[in-house]
Amino acid sequence: MSAVIDTHGHADHDGHGYQPSGLMRWVTTTNHKDIGTMYLWFSFTMLLLGGVLALTLRLELFRPGIQIVNPEFFNQLTTMHGLIMVFGAIMPAFVGFANWQIPMMIGAPDMAFARMNNWSFWLLPVAASLLVISFFVPGGAPAAGWTIYAPLSTQMGPGMDLGIFALHIMGASSIMGSINIVTTILNMRAPGMTLMKMPMFVWTWLITAYLLIAVMPVLAGAITMVLADRHFGTSFFNAAGGGDPVMFQHIFWFFGHPEVYIMILPAFGIISQVIPTFARKPLFGYASMVYATSSIAILSFIVWAHHMFTVGMPTAGLLFFMYATMLIAVPTGVKVFNWLATMWKGSMTFETPMLFAVGFIFVFTMGGFTGLMLAIMPVDVQLQDTYYVVAHFHYVLVAGSLYAIFAGTYFWIPKWTGRMYDETLGEWHFWLSLVFFNITFFPMHFLGLAGMPRRIPDYASQFTEFNQIATVGAFGFGLSQLLFLYIVLKVSVFAKGEKAPAKPWEGADTLEWTHLPSPAPYHSFHEAPEVK
Amino acid sequence: MNNKLGRLTGGLLLALYAELASAAYQLNFQAPVTRIASEIYDLHMLMMYVILVIFCVVFGVMFYSIYAHRKSVGHKAEQFHENTTVEIIWTVIPFLILIGMAWPATKTLIAFKDTANPDLTIKATGYQWKWGYDYIKGEGEGVAFLSALSTPQDQIHNQKPKGENYLLEVDNPLVVPVGKKVRILTTANDVIHSFWVPAFGIKQDAIPGFVRDTWFKADKEGTYRGQCAELCGKDHGFMPIVVEVVSAEKYTQWVAEQKKKTAAAAEDPNKQWTAGELIAKGEKVYAASCAACHQPTGKGLPPAFPALDGSKIATGDKNAHIDIVLNGKTGTAMTAFGKQLSDTDIAAVITYERNAWGNKKGDAVQPAEVKAARK
Numbered sequence: 006m007s008a009v010i011d012t013h014g015h016a017d018h019d020g021h022g023y024q025p026s027g028l029m030r031w032v033t034t035t036n037h038k039d040i041g042t043m044y045l046w047f048s049f050t051m052l053l054l055g056g057v058l059a060l061t062l063r064l065e066l067f068r069p070g071i072q073i074v075n076p077e078f079f080n081q082l083t084t085m086h087g088l089i090m091v092f093g094a095i096m097p098a099f100v101g102f103a104n105w106q107i108p109m110m111i112g113a114p115d116m117a118f119a120r121m122n123n124w125s126f127w128l129l130p131v132a133a134s135l136l137v138i139s140f141f142v143p144g145g146a147p148a149a150g151w152t153i154y155a156p157l158s159t160q161m162g163p164g165m166d167l168g169i170f171a172l173h174i175m176g177a178s179s180i181m182g183s184i185n186i187v188t189t190i191l192n193m194r195a196p197g198m199t200l201m202k203m204p205m206f207v208w209t210w211l212i213t214a215y216l217l218i219a220v221m222p223v224l225a226g227a228i229t230m231v232l233a234d235r236h237f238g239t240s241f242f243n244a245a246g247g248g249d250p251v252m253f254q255h256i257f258w259f260f261g262h263p264e265v266y267i268m269i270l271p272a273f274g275i276i277s278q279v280i281p282t283f284a285r286k287p288l289f290g291y292a293s294m295v296y297a298t299s300s301i302a303i304l305s306f307i308v309w310a311h312h313m314f315t316v317g318m319p320t321a322g323l324l325f326f327m328y329a330t331m332l333i334a335v336p337t338g339v340k341v342f343n344w345l346a347t348m349w350k351g352s353m354t355f356e357t358p359m360l361f362a363v364g365f366i367f368v369f370t371m372g373g374f375t376g377l378m379l380a381i382m383p384v385d386v387q388l389q390d391t392y393y394v395v396a397h398f399h400y401v402l403v404a405g406s407l408y409a410i411f412a413g414t415y416f417w418i419p420k421w422t423g424r425m426y427d428e429t430l431g432e433w434h435f436w437l438s439l440v441f442f443n444i445t446f447f448p449m450h451f452l453g454l455a456g457m458p459r460r461i462p463d464y465a466s467q468f469t470e471f472n473q474i475a476t477v478g479a480f481g482f483g484l485s486q487l488l489f490l491y492i493v494l495k496v497s498v499f500a501k502g503e504k505a506p507a508k509p510w511e512g513a514d515t516l517e518w519t520h521l522p523s524p525a526p527y528h529s530f531h532e533a534p535e536v537k
Numbered sequence: 538m539n540n541k542l543g544r545l546t547g548g549l550l551l552a553l554y555a556e557l558a559s560a561a562y563q564l565n566f567q568a569p570v571t572r573i574a575s576e577i578y579d580l581h582m583l584m585m586y587v588i589l590v591i592f593c594v595v596f597g598v599m600f601y602s603i604y605a606h607r608k609s610v611g612h613k614a615e616q617f618h619e620n621t622t623v624e625i626i627w628t629v630i631p632f633l634i635l636i637g638m639a640w641p642a643t644k645t646l647i648a649f650k651d652t653a654n655p656d657l658t659i660k661a662t663g664y665q666w667k668w669g670y671d672y673i674k675g676e677g678e679g680v681a682f683l684s685a686l687s688t689p690q691d692q693i694h695n696q697k698p699k700g701e702n703y704l705l706e707v708d709n710p711l712v713v714p715v716g717k718k719v720r721i722l723t724t725a726n727d728v729i730h731s732f733w734v735p736a737f738g739i740k741q742d743a744i745p746g747f748v749r750d751t752w753f754k755a756d757k758e759g760t761y762r763g764q765c766a767e768l769c770g771k772d773h774g775f776m777p778i779v780v781e782v783v784s785a786e787k788y789t790q791w792v793a794e795q796k797k798k799t800a801a802a803a804e805d806p807n808k809q810w811t812a813g814e815l816i817a818k819g820e821k822v823y824a825a826s827c828a829a830c831h832q833p834t835g836k837g838l839p840p841a842f843p844a845l846d847g848s849k850i851a852t853g854d855k856n857a858h859i860d861i862v863l864n865g866k867t868g869t870a871m872t873a874f875g876k877q878l879s880d881t882d883i884a885a886v887i888t889y890e891r892n893a894w895g896n897k898k899g900d901a902v903q904p905a906e907v908k909a910a911r912k
């Protein structure tokens with residue numbers, strides 16, 4: 006391995022000589038590390054906001070009867086919880102990781118389009134403000150679910166228009182971010198780093214970025230049609246005018262299913278970095294991981310109608326979408342097996358990132374199993390739009406995507422801040438999250454099986470007990486995340502904690518660990534490292 | 538102080554535990570009463586067993602590895618990172634398992650879709666927020682009625698104890714004969730709803746402007762309860778479905794009663810009503826069809842659901858008032874009630890609205906006027 010490259014002292018001749026300070030530093034920055042940091046803090050803010058909405062829902066659902074929110078407001082809360090978590094918390098968090106990590110992992114000095122990078126980020130707070138403002142306009146926030154099915158969404162007040170604009174803006178931000186990521190990965194790798202030598206995280210983001218570029222415009226089309234139906238007298242989704250409400254669902258889910266993979270592929274990438282590091286053993290089946298990820302991405306375009314098994318499709322259509330969906334379980338299984346084989350005969354230690362990664366495999370896989378159950382069309386008929394589906398997607402998105410975000414944060418925060426996080430507290434955070442997550446969401450499987458529909462503010466008395474357990478768990482889970490906030494604040498904003506060495510993890514072998522000090526200098530890899 | 542807090546939390550936990558321990562936790566599907574529902578039940582069980590086996594094998598391996606291959610027990614990492622044979626095996630085996638699952642699923646799916654040759658055809662129409670049933674073909678042809686939640690508001694708002702079938706009870710249940718193939722056509726009047734009866738294993742979206750179908754053949758008499766399963770606005774949680782499956786004789790009897798009721802209700806459209814009669818009748822219609830949005834107080838829930846008390850339309854020109862009730866207002870939740878209510882009902886409810894709360898128009902709308910305004 007070559008020696009650590011001196012990346013200091015470039016301040017005058019790197020073209021970034023002028024550095025505003027204070028707030029303007031953040032507004033004008035084109036530095037991938039600054040932008041990554043902003044993405045991550047934005048995402049965490051949205052996580053807390055979306056979490057407060059969810060806890061309000063859980064409080065209302067603690068008992069049958071209407072207690073604290075009326076049904077219209079309840080629908081606004083479910084809708085905004087979903088939109089904020091998907092577009093505000095999970096997606097931007099992964100873009101934050103991409104910003105920090107991709108240049109460092111491929112040995113590039115920054116992202117390819119540094120100014121566009123700034124713009125992609127700063128669109129997000131604008132979109133988030135629109136979403137928040139929508140609560141205060143006449144009629145309140147969008148209340149048609151995060152899926153904004155027409156024609157319910159054509160019935161809403163101006164809050165829906167704000168929601169649509171917000172989605173448009175976030176979509177534009179995602180597309181710009183993706184173009185940037187693709188260009189960076191394809192053009193700025195250090196000499197010697199062929200595609201098949203790239204770290205797995207970079208691979209998964211390359212594929213994710215292509216997915217985003219392919220489907221965000223589709224979402225934009227769908228919501229623009231809703232907008233036109235609402236205001237310009239068109240009838241895309243109105244049967245009375247020759248349109249078709251079901252067409253909205255086809256278009257939405259053509260975006261929506263790849264979207265769920267957009268939210269999980271970067272998570273797969275993070276897990277694929279963490280597991281080999283703490284098993285002190287190379288990733289098993291690197292090539293087959295790349296192929297599995299690509300096939301998941303391709304398959305994700307032909308399974309969308311499994312979200313629509315009850316709209317009344319012809320038998321042939323149902324069969325096709327059922328078989329295609331079941332097929333996705335194969336590459337998903339391959340990934341899980343590869344991680345296990347990486348752990349097998351390793352020399353494992355269980356610091357917080359590894360705990361979250363193992364927790365991810367364990368709990369995410371349960372979400373995969375329920376996904377397989379839902380793929381079976383006749384079974385899905387009973388479970389569609391029930392709490393079973395709510396359980397399924399929280400197993401894959403919270404125990405999947407969010408746990409990976411936690412794993413990645415603990416893994417890289419020494420590199421980002423130059424400080425070691427508090428290991429004891431980190432482990433507490435893991436165990437609390439794991440236990441409370443399952444207390445919250447496991448009972449929802451039973452609720453769905455027994456027949457409780459999702460998105461209802463009040464329920465029949467026989468569902469009471471499991472709902473109470475879920476509510477207790479949800480508050481535990483929510484409060485546990487404050488611990489995470491404390492752990493991160495301590496090493497970042499307050500710069501407390503033990504100093505981190507350049508490579509705190511024995512098994513780490515990617516460029517950011519082997520070639521850069523901790524914290525990573527503001528400008529890194531001005532001269533590309535040599536990769537063998 | 539600490540002690541007190543401790544005792545308090547202890548007491549609370551104990552109370553919570555007592556409450557939880559006394560309840561019946563349903564862990565699986567409702568007991569199936571149709572062939573399709575029991576096939577779905579079996580499919581789910583089969584899948585569960587397969588999944589449990591896979592779960593135990595996969596996580597057995599993982600936890601063994603966590604136990605044995607730790608640095609703290611001195612395990613040294615090996616450096617293998619590929620093995621084509623293993624990789625082929627763990628691609629092919631899941632594939633074969635999937636084929637094993639797809640086979641029974643396909644059979645059930647095909648049976649599920651076979652709506653041919655029904656004994657009875659009923660159209661279920663989703664409204665915001667109730668169901669309408671029209672018996673279209675077979676015994677009972679011509680019977681039609683609306684079916685809305687019958688749980689009283691004060692139970693929902695926790696002013697009275699909740700009844701046994703809280704939120705799963707309706708004024709007029711759907712009645713069908715046992716052992717007969719019933720085909721349900723679904724459609725909707727405003728937004729998408731979904732007709733779901735878990736014990737029958739059916740769920741079919743009701744789509745405005747389109748007709749879809751599903752079927753069931755109930756093997757056991759009884760009362761079966763379901764709910765709308767597609768978010769359809771404010772009262773989505775409050776539009777249950779109740780199906781009473783009765784013997785052939787009871788069904789015939791029920792049909793005769795319904796026919797009699799319809800005949801009695803068919804009023805002479807040219808009859809002149811007094812304002813008092815109209816207002817009395819209108820109040821009932823209002824409570825059933827309008828109060829959910831415009832509220833019993835007439836104050837509405839602005840801005841989505843405007844107030845009628847003092848509103849321009851309810852205190853203005855009669856014809857505009859008739860028009861909005863008959864034809865609805867597109868782009869809002871205000872439906873065209875012309876499709877749901879009779880001329881008499883519409884005349885009555887309009888008269889009521891013009892004379893209730895602070896509205897003191899003092900005029901009345903006759904059924905004949907509504908009839909004239911139709912078309």
Ligand code: HEM
Nearest residue numbers: 265269311312334337373376377379380389390394398401
């Ligand atoms: C083995 C892999 C998976 C399979 C076979 C699968 C299958 C399904 C099916 C059939 C549904 C529709 C359920 C219904 O509405 O009735 C569904 C819903 C959903 N899945 Fe998955 N899934 C898998 C993995 C994932 C992953 C990895 C994610 C995201 C990280 C995900 C996120 C979701 C979400 C968000 C929904 C619900 C969307 C909504 O209706 O709001 N799934 N899944």
Ligand SMILES: [Cu+2]
Nearest residue numbers: 262265311312
């Ligand atoms: Cu999907």
Ligand SMILES: [Cu+2]
Nearest residue numbers: 765767769773
């Ligand atoms: Cu509904």
